[in-house]
Amino acid sequence: MKKLLASAALATATLAMSALATAADYKIDTKGAHASITFKIQHLGYSWLHGRFNTFDGGFSYDADKPEASSINVEIDTASVDSNHAERDKHLRSKDFLNVRKHPKATFVSTSIKDSGNGKMAVTGDLTLNGVTRSIVIDAEKVGEGKDPWGGYRAGFTGTTRLKLKDFNIEKSLGPAATHVEMVLDVEGIRQ
Template sequence: MKRLLAIGFTALLSFSGALHATEYKIDTAGAHAFINFKIKHLGYSWLYGRFNEFEGSFNYDPAKPEASSVNVTIKTASVDSNHAERDKHLRGKDFLAVDKFPTATFKSTSFKALGDGKAELKGTLTLHGVSKPVTIAVSEIGGGKDPWGGYRQGFHGTTEIALKDFGIDFDLGPASQIVELTLDVEGIAQSMM
């Protein structure tokens, strides 16, 4: 009898996990998602910026976090450092070369829950025509119903990339080789299984 109850309970847990598997569309229309970056300027200060146009989705099941996946496409010409001349330079051949590489993409390869709302997201970042593996440190912000009858889930992520790894070798000095990325994503559930 105990064995049957254990089997039944395990099946119920598996079924209930499937109930919560959901695809989320990243809420860029409502401006509830951000891709920000910062890099040292000559080693004397920080230069901040962001990408204003991107889209994507993610799948997340709190009962099976390891099955999570993320896909994001960024319009590189939307780079915005709050300075028109600098942005023109960033869009040019020395940096993003947006005419040749109009998009950057991220596609996840694994998601590992670390406990206490923390996780490690691994994937492939394609930038400037170069694809490299990156690891993003993830924190779950929260999830639940919104005032409009939908369901939302939010995460915060951070990572660092070396410009030279992606074929961007414009010399900004030794203190300005690493870009820190901060990703804040709120997704709207497309369907609740």
């Protein structure tokens, strides 16, 4: 009986270790400019204002055979907001919007990933922005993965989400058409 229990324990441990061995850790390739965090918001209901965050970092763990066991974390330098207009960017950094003096970083840490099939997934996680942490869902899709020309291995994803400004204590009124901001996240990771 002891041998049977020992064999079962060894088999369970081996299976658990082999499952862990298939997950891989990736560093988001921000240095090679193969990742971006962009946004758009309506301006008075007449047009779209586009912008981006130029400085961010992070990584993810990904297992193609078990996407629900994957995870992602990102840290954004909020002062790096760039809407291609210096005066507007100064205002975006102020207490009216991102309040970068008090909250210089925004973070996203995934809490669960639901595989929807065909490379699509719903990534749920905690976004901390302007001193407020809320659970959000990013609709994500795998773009591709494989070897790169320099002997490494890469995986890339794209994702979108829509944030209500007031949920993150951004109370400045931009008119009834500008209560939400649409975010697009494109990440390419280098396997470590």
